[in-house]
Structure formats: C-alpha cells, structure tokens
Amino acid sequence: MDFMMNFPFITIVLSLFSSVIAYALKGKQARFVSYSLLGICSLLHLGVLFYNLTGDGYFVYRMGHYDAPIGNEISAGLLEPFFALLFSLVMLFSLLGGAKRIFSDLEEGKYKLFYVMVNLVHAALAALAYTNDIFTGYVFIEICTIASCALLMARSHGKSLVAATRYMIFSLMGSGLVLIGIILLYSITGHLLFPQMYESVQSLWTSGEYRIPLTVAIGLLVSGLAIKSGLFPFHFWMPDTYGTATPAASAILSGVVSKGYIFFLLKLVFRVIGFEVFVSSGIQSVLFALGILGMIFGSVSAIRTNNINFMIAFSSAAQIGYIYMGLGLGTKEAVISLLFQILAHALTKPMLFLAASKLSDTASGAQDFASLHSSAHDHLFAGLGYSVGALSMVGIPIFVGFVPKLFFAMAAFGHGLQTYCVLIALAISTILNVVYFLRTLINIYSPPTRKVTRRHFVFQTDRLFCVMMVLMLVVNVALGLCSQPVVNLFDAGFDLFLFVR
Amino acid sequence: MKTDLFAHLKEWEEGNWTPDQGQAEASSLGPREEKEIKEPKKKIIRSLEKKELHISAVQYRVISVIVCLILSLVLIGTVNFLPGFADEDTPTTNEVYEHYIEEGRDQTGAVNTVAGMILDYRAFDTLGESFVLFTATVAVLLLLEYKKEGKKKREDGLDYRLDPIVYALAKFLIPIILVVGIYILFNGHLSPGGGFSGGAVLGGGFILYAMVFGEEKAVRVLSEKTVKIVSIASLSFYCLAKSYSFFTGNEFNGVHSVIGPGNPGDLLSGGLILPLNLAVGFVVCCTMYSFYMLFKRGRLD
Numbered sequence: 001m002d003f004m005m006n007f008p009f010i011t012i013v014l015s016l017f018s019s020v021i022a023y024a025l026k027g028k029q030a031r032f033v034s035y036s037l038l039g040i041c042s043l044l045h046l047g048v049l050f051y052n053l054t055g056d057g058y059f060v061y062r063m064g065h066y067d068a069p070i071g072n073e074i075s076a077g078l079l080e081p082f083f084a085l086l087f088s089l090v091m092l093f094s095l096l097g098g099a100k101r102i103f104s105d106l107e108e109g110k111y112k113l114f115y116v117m118v119n120l121v122h123a124a125l126a127a128l129a130y131t132n133d134i135f136t137g138y139v140f141i142e143i144c145t146i147a148s149c150a151l152l153m154a155r156s157h158g159k160s161l162v163a164a165t166r167y168m169i170f171s172l173m174g175s176g177l178v179l180i181g182i183i184l185l186y187s188i189t190g191h192l193l194f195p196q197m198y199e200s201v202q203s204l205w206t207s208g209e210y211r212i213p214l215t216v217a218i219g220l221l222v223s224g225l226a227i228k229s230g231l232f233p234f235h236f237w238m239p240d241t242y243g244t245a246t247p248a249a250s251a252i253l254s255g256v257v258s259k260g261y262i263f264f265l266l267k268l269v270f271r272v273i274g275f276e277v278f279v280s281s282g283i284q285s286v287l288f289a290l291g292i293l294g295m296i297f298g299s300v301s302a303i304r305t306n307n308i309n310f311m312i313a314f315s316s317a318a319q320i321g322y323i324y325m326g327l328g329l330g331t332k333e334a335v336i337s338l339l340f341q342i343l344a345h346a347l348t349k350p351m352l353f354l355a356a357s358k359l360s361d362t363a364s365g366a367q368d369f370a371s372l373h374s375s376a377h378d379h380l381f382a383g384l385g386y387s388v389g390a391l392s393m394v395g396i397p398i399f400v401g402f403v404p405k406l407f408f409a410m411a412a413f414g415h416g417l418q419t420y421c422v423l424i425a426l427a428i429s430t431i432l433n434v435v436y437f438l439r440t441l442i443n444i445y446s447p448p449t450r451k452v453t454r455r456h457f458v459f460q461t462d463r464l465f466c467v468m469m470v471l472m473l474v475v476n477v478a479l480g481l482c483s484q485p486v487v488n489l490f491d492a493g494f495d496l497f498l499f500v501r
Numbered sequence: 502m503k504t505d506l507f508a509h510l511k512e513w514e515e516g517n518w519t520p521d522q523g524q525a526e527a528s529s530l531g532p533r534e535e536k537e538i539k540e541p542k543k544k545i546i547r548s549l550e551k552k553e554l555h556i557s558a559v560q561y562r563v564i565s566v567i568v569c570l571i572l573s574l575v576l577i578g579t580v581n582f583l584p585g586f587a588d589e590d591t592p593t594t595n596e597v598y599e600h601y602i603e604e605g606r607d608q609t610g611a612v613n614t615v616a617g618m619i620l621d622y623r624a625f626d627t628l629g630e631s632f633v634l635f636t637a638t639v640a641v642l643l644l645l646e647y648k649k650e651g652k653k654k655r656e657d658g659l660d661y662r663l664d665p666i667v668y669a670l671a672k673f674l675i676p677i678i679l680v681v682g683i684y685i686l687f688n689g690h691l692s693p694g695g696g697f698s699g700g701a702v703l704g705g706g707f708i709l710y711a712m713v714f715g716e717e718k719a720v721r722v723l724s725e726k727t728v729k730i731v732s733i734a735s736l737s738f739y740c741l742a743k744s745y746s747f748f749t750g751n752e753f754n755g756v757h758s759v760i761g762p763g764n765p766g767d768l769l770s771g772g773l774i775l776p777l778n779l780a781v782g783f784v785v786c787c788t789m790y791s792f793y794m795l796f797k798r799g800r801l802d
C-alpha cells in the first residue's frame with residue numbers, strides 16, 4: 001500500500017519521460033503515447049486519492065535523499081490528487097473529442113510535436129498540483145507557459161500565430177511577476193519549501209518586520225497568476241486565443257491550464273502566505289472587486305460579439321471571475337464553492353469548445369451566428385453537447401454548473417455589504433449568461449433565415465467525438481445531481497490544506 | 502426609437518447585428534457577411550476602423566507607460582525595504598545555507614557546492630529546468646520548421662569564409678572552445694561551472710563553426726539525427742537516474758541507493774552529479790545549436 005505514495009512523483013516523471021519518447025516516435029505513435037499516458041496517470045492519481053481517503057489523508061514525499069528545508073519535496077492531501085485527476089481526465093476528453101480536428105488542422109510534421117507538448121502540459125499540471133516547493137512550482141509554470149503557447153500556435157494559420165503571440169506576452173508578464181514575487185518572498189523568509197515559508201511569513205507578519213516587501217511579494221504572486229489565468233481586466237487575450245486555435249487546444253487551455261494556475265495560487269494563499277495574512281494584506285478585496293467586474297464585463301463582451309468561439313471565450317472570463325470572487329470572499333464555504341466552480345468549469349468548457357467546433361464545421365467553418373442556423377440539426381451530438389454545456393454554464397439545476405452558483409450565494413450571507421454585491425452580481429451575471437447562451441441555442445436549432453453554404457461533402461461520422469460528448473454529458477449530470485460526496489471531499493481536503501503541513 | 506430597439510434585438514438574436522456593427526469589429530463578421538457589405542460601405546468601415554485603431558493605439562501607449570512607471574516605482578521602492586546585500590543577519594543566512602556550505606561536500610561528494618545543490622539537493626528543480634529547454638526547442642521547431650521543398654535558401658550576403666581574420670581566428674579558436682566546454686562539463690563538480698555553463702560554451706563553439714564554415718558543413722558534424730539522439734538520450738537518462746534516486750530516497754520503499762558520494766575531489770566522485778552534468782550540458786548545447794539553426798535555416802538538417 002505504501003507504494004502508492006510513489007505515484008505522484010511517478011506521474012510527473014512519467015509525463016516528462018513520455019514527452020521525450022513521443023519526440024522520438026512518429027505522429028500516430030506519439031498520439032498513442034499521449035492517450036496511454038493520460039489514462040495511466042488518471043489511474044495513478046485515482047490511486048493516490050484512494051490511498052489518502054482510506055489512510056491518514058496526507059503525506060509528504062521526499063524528492064531525493066534530504067529532508068525538508070534542505071531538499072525538494074512534493075505533498076498530497078485530498079485536493080491535490082483530485083484536481084490532478086480532473087486535469088488529466090479533462091485533457092484526455094478534449095484530445096479524444098478533438099482528435100479529428102487536430103489531425104486536419106495540423107501539418108504532418110507538427111502532429112507529433114503537438115502531442116509532445118500535450119505530455120509536457122500534463123507534467124506541468126501534475127507538478128503544480130503536487131508541489132510543496134515554490135521554486136519547483138515556478139519551473140513548471142515555465143514549462144506550462146511555453147507548452148501551452150506551442151499548443152496554440154501548432155495550427156499554422158496567420159491569426160492563430162498572432163493570438164499565440166498575444167497570449168505569450170500576457171503569460172510571460174505573469175510569469176515575470178510571479179518570479180519577482182518568489183524572489184522577494186525568498187529574500188525575506190530564507191526558504192523555498194511551503195511549510196518553512198509559512199512559518200516565517202507568520203512570524204514576519206506578527207512582528208511587523210519587512211511588512212512592505214511581504215505585501216508587495218503577495219501582490220506580485222497573486223497578480224502574476226491572475227494574469228495567467230485570465231482575470232478581468234487581463235482577459236483580452238482569451239477570445240483570439242481560444243477562437244483560432246485547434247479546438248482541443250482551446251479546450252485544454254481554458255479547461256485545465258488556467259485552472260492549474262488557479263490551483264497553484266490557492267496553494268500559495270493557504271499553504272505559504274496563510275489566510276489571515278492574505279486577508280489583512282488587503283489584496284483579497286481587490287480580487288473580490290475584480291472577480292465581480294469580471295463576472296459582469298466578461299458576459300457583456302460575450303453578448304456584444306457575434307462569433308461563437310469568442311462568445312465561449314468571453315464566458316470563460318466571466319466564469320474565472322466567479323472563482324476570484326470566491327477567493328475574495330474568503331470563507332471556508334466560499335472556497336469550497338470556488339473549488340466546485342473550478343470542477344464545473346473544467347468539465348463544461350471543453351465540451352462547449354469541442355461542440356462549437358463541430359457546429360461551425362457544418363457551416364464551412366464559419367463561426368458567426370447567422371451562418372450557424374440549424375447547424376445542430378446537421379450534427380445532433382454537437383448540438384446536444386452544446387446545449388448541455390450552455391445550460392450548465394447558465395446554471396440550470398441538474399447540471400453541474402448550478403451547484404457552485406448556489407454555493408456562492410449561500411456562502412455570501414453574513415458579510416454585510418459584500419453579501420449584496422455577491423448576490424446582485426450573481427443575479428446579473430446569470431441573466432447575462434442566459435441572454436447569450438440562449439441566443440446561441442435558439443440560433444443553432446432554428447431554421448436558416450437565408451441561404452447558407454453548407455459543406456457539400458457528407459460528414460464522416462466522428463464516433464469518438466459522439467462518445468466523448470455523451471460521456472461528458474453523463475459526468476456533468478451525475479455531478480450536478482449528486483454533488484454532496486464531492487463537497488464532502490472538498491471540505492475534508494480544505495481542512496488538510498489549511499491545518500496539516 | 503422603441504421599434505428600432507426591438508428590430509435590433511430581433512436581429513441580434515438571429516446573429517445579424519451586433520452593437521459594434523459598422524465599427525471596428527469587422528473581425529467578428531462571418532465569411533458570408535463580409536461579401537454582402539457593399540464596397541462604399543466597406544470603405545467607410547475601413548476608415549472608421551483605422552481611426553479607432555489609431556485612437557486605441559494612442560490609449561494603449563499612454564496606459565502602458567503609466568502602468569510600467571507605477572510597477573517600476575513600486576519595485577524600486579520595495580528594494581529599499583529588503584534586507585541588505587550580504588549582511589550577516591539576513592533571513593537567507595539560515596540553517597539551509599549553513600547546511601549547504603558545511604555538509605555539502607561530504608553529503609553530495611561535490612567540491613563545487615553549487616553543483617551539489619542543483620544536481621543533488623534540489624535535483625527535481627533542475628530536472629524541470631532541463632525540460633524547460635527541451636520544451637523551448639520543440640516549440641521553436643513547431644513554429645519555424647519549414648517543409649523541405651518549401652522555402653528557398655536565404656542568402657544573407659555574409660560569407661565569413663572569405664574574411665581572413667574571422668576565418669583564421671575561428672579555425673584556431675573553435676577546437677579550444679570545444680575543449681574548454683568539455684572540460685567545464687567534466688569538472689563541473691570540482692570547480693566552478695557545470696552542465697549549464699559547459700553546455701553553453703559547447704553550443705557557442707558549434708554555432709561559431711556553423712557561422713564561419715557554413716551551415717552545410719555544420720550539419721555534417723552535428724546532423725539533425727545526432728542532435729535528436731543526443732537530446733533524447735540525455736533527457737531519458739536524466740529522468741531515469743533521478744527516478745532512481747527519488748525512489749531510493751524514501752525509506753518506505755525499502756531500497757537503498759548504491760551510489761555513494763565517493764571521495765570528494767576525485768574526477769570520478771559525486772555520485773550522479775558528473776553524469777547528470779554531462780546530460781544537462783548536452784541538452785543545453787543541443788538547444789542552443791538548434792535555436793541557431795532553426796532561426797537561420799528553418800530546419801535542422
């Protein structure tokens with residue numbers, strides 16, 4: 001049984017190793033390597049989760065022969081393997097669902113390299129989830145940044161190159177701020193590992209020493225990761241980026257890469273900075289305000305646009321706003337709702353991107369709504385997937401997107417002015433969500449108002465895509481109907497996060 | 502006005518109208534829509550677009566200058582409050598620092614403490630760092646690799662072979678650079694240097710060779726296949742070696758590492774540090790060389 005404690009490190013090193021292997025192989029073999037890697041890693045993450053559920057619930061794994069402040073280490077409680085599992089499963093879903101488009105979008109020579117990058121992104125996400133060392137976190141943020149940029153530009157298409165460049169500029173700015181934050185924090189704490197850093201930060205905050213560098217460091221870390229995950233007003237890279245890349249890449253980026261950064265931010269806030277320090281530094285209120293603004297302005301932008309992919313991308317900005325609003329509220333209930341929001345968004349967004357790509361395929365690749373009329377009739381499963389995704393994003397009960405919204409509302413009570421802000425923002429944002437998602441739903445099911453050029457070749461049935469849509473739908477509804485076990489898991493996991501170091 | 506609004510609402514719902522219609526958002530129009538707009542209207546859209554672009558470019562510059570100024574002021578201001586450089590009682594002068602200096606030589610077997618730190622104490626980070634290089638190489642490959650029959654060869658008009666000074670000096674220097682690079686790699690655990698610096702020197706040597714003697718000749722020395730095999734082998738070795746030491750580093754696995762630190766100061770000492778230095782060095786060298794070749798030629802072979 002104790003052997004399972006090796007699993008986190010095996011998933012990270014195996015992902016790195018398999019990226020090298022995929023680089024040495026040919027295209028389809030590389031694809032096979034990615035699929036099996038993601039499958040195996042999902043099982044391993046599940047194993048860790050199971051081990052922690054049945055055992056002590058938390059362990060620290062030494063990376064090398066030296067104990068904590070001297071050497072590296074990784075740690076796993078309940079949240080770490082859960083989110084690592086979520087990341088690998090969603091990546092696998094997105095890859096399988098978008099497999100056909102990856103094949104047709106990419107040039108032959110680049111096909112293999114795409115899968116190399118997928119493996120590297122997975123390595124980075126697993127490492128971000130499990131790391132117990134801030135510098136290891138930074139190294140894997142770097143890998144994640146470069147690899148996700150490469151996923152975006154893999155489709156050599158003028159616009160996607162511009163979009164990838166824009167993403168790179170934003171993302172590198174975020175990395176730079178995070179790095180400066182880490183340097184400042186190291187120079188005043190003298191440690192890189194989470195538990196030791198936490199102790200020094202607490203004693204520094206109570207003694208009042210180095211107050212200004214500490215506050216600046218926290219601000220830099222938070223703003224760097226917020227830029228990378230696309231918090232308002234840093235969400236302007238999203239539409240172009242997600243709209244032009246190959247759908248699987250958009251799905252992976254919006255579904256899991258941004259969540260990887262957010263999860264690392266949560267680790268930093270709760271395990272390095274400490275929640276009291278974070279609250280009293282005042283950064284929390286900024287996040288709260290930006291989160292609420294993001295919820296509303298993301299949706300407003302989504303209404304203004306006429307392009308289905310841009311709309312989904314702007315809705316991502318709104319959903320990320322929910323997450324930061326939860327962090328800004330800063331109670332245990334709010335954090336549990338934000339964890340659920342991460343889960344719901346990671347499950348729903350890839351579905352929307354993949355379905356939208358199929359819908360626009362039926363209209364010769366056009367992405368504007370007028371061309372998409374009746375496209376859901378041409379591709380039933382894409383229409384189904386899109387409808388479920390849209391309803392889940394809006395927050396209709398029985399779908400998973402409803403649960404976090406309910407929890408956010410419940411968590412908001414008892415905060416004075418903040419209660420009203422949250423409730424009003426939730427109401428406005430939900431209405432706006434309804435407006436733009438319902439509009440697309442009406443469009444894709446209504447008969448064409450004018451002659452639309454349809455692709456004249458017969459659709460090859462993409463069975464894999466259909467199966468993935470149905471699977472995601474089932475997962476979506478299942479989690480929406482019985483969310484309690486997951487909430488209990490988050491509850492226990494968050495306690496471990498806070499109190500066990 | 503009221504009917505106008507409702508008409509627009511209906512159109513918006515059908516996807517035929519956006520609040521930005523006729524303004525700068527031409528990019529969101531579908532392929533069919535663009536054809537339908539008549540030529541004079543298109544011109545107006547374009548001129549409006551230009552004006553908007555101009556305004557937003559000005560706004561962008563002003564805002565970015567302000568943001569950069571604020572950020573720089575905050576960062577420069579923060580430096581004043583940081584602990585002094587090389588003071589005795591800074592927070593970084595703690596037990597970790599003492600441990601590295603005092604025990605490093607005996608525990609890792611490396612006389613060069615930095616090598617001991619990056620390849621033994623914190624080897625996981627360095628594993629990540631060498632994969633950052635690999636990721637960057639593959640990303641550039643993804644971005645720049647042309648198809649073989651595609652682009653024509655570009656002549657930059659500079660042929661260093663005809664320059665008597667550069668040619669003669671390069672001929673003399675390249676072997677020395679390569680030997681120094683190899684020395685730094687092999688001596689990484691004994692003297693300042695190691696994988697990253699040695700690899701950079703080696704890579705620089707190969708780049709100089711390619712610049713002076715032409716890429717065709719360089720390809721014969723370090724072909725695409727060689728670069729690939731060397732990086733794949735080095736990275737795989739790094740992964741496997743480190744997996745071994747991570748696995749044996751935890752007591753509950755019941756396996757103990759058979760690799761000891763050896764006799765500090767000997768060439769063959771420091772356990773895995775020497776081979777890891779070589780692996781890192783090869784990866785760095787291949788990365789630098791591939792960057793040069795890809796940016797110059799568009800391919801590696």
